[in-house]
Amino acid sequence: MTIPHRAGLENFPPYRQGKAPTGIDGLKAFKLSSNENPYPPLPSVTAAVIDAVANINLYPEIAAEDLTHAIAHRWAVSPENIALGAGSVEVASQIIHAITNPGDKVMFPWRSFEAYPLLATVAGATPQPIPLAADGSHDLAAMAAAVTRKTKVIFICNPNNPTGSVLSATAVETFVQSIPSDVVVVLDEAYVHFNCDPATAVGVDMFRKYPNVAVLHTFSKAYGLAGLRLGYAIAAPDLITTLRKVAVPFAVTALAQQAGVASLQAENELQERIDILVTERRRVHAALLDAGLPVLQSEANFLWLDSRDRTGALTALFEENALSVRAFPEEGIRITIGTPEANNRILDVARQAAAVLARQP
Numbered sequence: 001m002t003i004p005h006r007a008g009l010e011n012f013p014p015y016r017q018g019k020a021p022t023g024i025d026g027l028k029a030f031k032l033s034s035n036e037n038p039y040p041p042l043p044s045v046t047a048a049v050i051d052a053v054a055n056i057n058l059y060p061e062i063a064a065e066d067l068t069h070a071i072a073h074r075w076a077v078s079p080e081n082i083a084l085g086a087g088s089v090e091v092a093s094q095i096i097h098a099i100t101n102p103g104d105k106v107m108f109p110w111r112s113f114e115a116y117p118l119l120a121t122v123a124g125a126t127p128q129p130i131p132l133a134a135d136g137s138h139d140l141a142a143m144a145a146a147v148t149r150k151t152k153v154i155f156i157c158n159p160n161n162p163t164g165s166v167l168s169a170t171a172v173e174t175f176v177q178s179i180p181s182d183v184v185v186v187l188d189e190a191y192v193h194f195n196c197d198p199a200t201a202v203g204v205d206m207f208r209k210y211p212n213v214a215v216l217h218t219f220s221k222a223y224g225l226a227g228l229r230l231g232y233a234i235a236a237p238d239l240i241t242t243l244r245k246v247a248v249p250f251a252v253t254a255l256a257q258q259a260g261v262a263s264l265q266a267e268n269e270l271q272e273r274i275d276i277l278v279t280e281r282r283r284v285h286a287a288l289l290d291a292g293l294p295v296l297q298s299e300a301n302f303l304w305l306d307s308r309d310r311t312g313a314l315t316a317l318f319e320e321n322a323l324s325v326r327a328f329p330e331e332g333i334r335i336t337i338g339t340p341e342a343n344n345r346i347l348d349v350a351r352q353a354a355a356v357l358a359r360q361p
């Protein structure tokens with residue numbers, strides 16, 4: 001007997017995690033396929049987690065008051081503006097579940113974070129992908145023009161995963177002003193800490209001006225807590241109240257809550273690591289350009305190679321050098337910035353990669 005399931009999920013692919021690297025004799029392997037932070041947690045964060053382990057026989061506190069207050073304080077907003085989730089991907093899911101009815105549309109740029117279409121479909125909504133502009137940035141004019149009465153949520157990914165492009169404050173503000181005020185615009189800022197563009201849109205600033213803007217942040221990237229699953233939204237209180245209703249109860253563990261509080265207390269120390277990653281990103285970007293590779297400007301902790309029909313050949317080359325990268329067949333390759341040692345390996349591969357690109361098809 002086959003178990004009946006929701007129509008539309010038959011051919012739906014599950015979320016694809018970044019690959020582990022293939023071991024090669026004599027070479028240390030590096031995973032550069034999931035935009036993870038290569039550095040281990042800070043000692044103070046590890047200590048907070050170890051402390052919390054003593055109580056894992058108990059359910060976590062759903063309200064997560066300490067963490068909620070710490071985040072609210074960090075951004076000078078009210079605790080009523082904060083909703084938590086098991087990673088910002090879970091908060092994105094809450095937003096779609098809280099807002100859309102079956103058949104409503106969830107708009108996002110494409111290519112972007114791979115979970116957007118998945119989360120929309122799983123919630124019974126219809127994904128509405130809008131192609132990126134040729135330079136890898138959001139085509140905000142096309143997005144605004146595509147809004148219909150069915151469009152209820154719009155994701156803006158700033159910086160965009162996987163292209164690394166950023167949107168200016170002026171561009172985002174013009175966009176927000178051009179769409180109906182009952183459409184929720186989610187500014188997904190998973191990579192905000194790596195974004196040094198002085199003209200960039202800043203989610204919290206947009207939220208303060210426009211109540212239909214919700215901001216998504218995560219502890220997975222700059223804070224290096226991907227394995228603990230912790231993210232949050234900053235949004236208007238009525239939306240936050242609904243997000244808390246649709247959240248999976250107890251999804252945010254006590255360990256994650258303690259680690260979140262400890263991370264916010266250690267932001268200065270974390271900034272040193274962020275600075276290293278940004279410096280490394282610039283170094284690798286410049287060297288890849290020098291080697292003649294089609295690498296885009298990025299304000300995130302990864303770089304995008306616009307490798308198109310050479311994507312397969314280049315991915316194989318990275319794999320032969322014990323580096324796993326995120327390949328999007330016929331489109332391009334996203335390479336996470338790792339430790340300087342891992343990044344040096346990227347540069348070792350770059351010269352061979354340039355030769356592959358120069359070869360006639």
Ligand SMILES: Cc1ncc(COP(=O)(O)O)c(C=O)c1O
Binds near residue numbers: 188219
């Ligand atoms: C743009 C973007 N948003 C959200 C997430 C989700 O991160 P997490 O669920 O680990 O907080 C990711 C993860 O890769 C991402 O790239």
